[in-house]
Amino acid sequence: MPRYPHEPETAPEGAAGPPREDSHEPAPPLRPQTTNDETGPDVVGPAIAEDEYPAAMKELEDRWRRALADLDNLRKRHAKELERERTVERSRTAAAFLPVLDNLELALSHADADSDAVVEGIRTVRDQAVNVLELLGYPRHAETGVAFDPARHQAVSVVHDPDVEPGTVVQVLRPGYGDGDRQLRPATVTVAKRE
Incomplete structure (x- = not known):
């Protein structure tokens, strides 16, 4: 079997080498050698005597x-x-x-x-x-004539108003304060609807 130049000719001491071609015995399992000053994967820091x-x-x-x-x-x-x-x-x-x-x-x-x-x-x-x-x-919100927005308005009634687009705020009964996540309360409004 050819050897590469960087490969050692013999196995290090204590290590099991590859099975010989003329031997029918299985090679012993490889086990790393450990000493008392080595740390395992679960040990943090140096080994401690009992x-x-x-x-x-x-x-x-x-x-x-x-x-x-x-x-x-x-x-x-x-x-x-x-x-x-x-x-x-x-x-x-x-x-x-x-x-x-x-x-x-x-x-x-x-x-x-x-x-x-x-x-x-x-x-x-x-x-x-x-x-x-x-x-x-x-900020205060008491605008009329704007589109109804459920995030900013609370509709308490609807009215028929042919002069206004449906879904438009026609009256603010109580103004709202704040925007988005910083809202104290929504505006209480009356909204236009279709007949």
């Missing part, structure tokens, strides 16, 4: 307990930070509405005055509140 197992187990248990304690501390710290952020956001939102409340109280204090002035003052306060909601990311 008398060192209790100390190694104690060290691993200690590391495991420390990891659990670190995880518990992280959870507690995250909960505190989340609560602090909620408190800051609530106070920021409430502070944005303080001028609206101030103007409502001012309008009520002038209730004995000219009714047109009171109505105009209330409209101004309403516009101010709508502006605050828009700054918080919830």
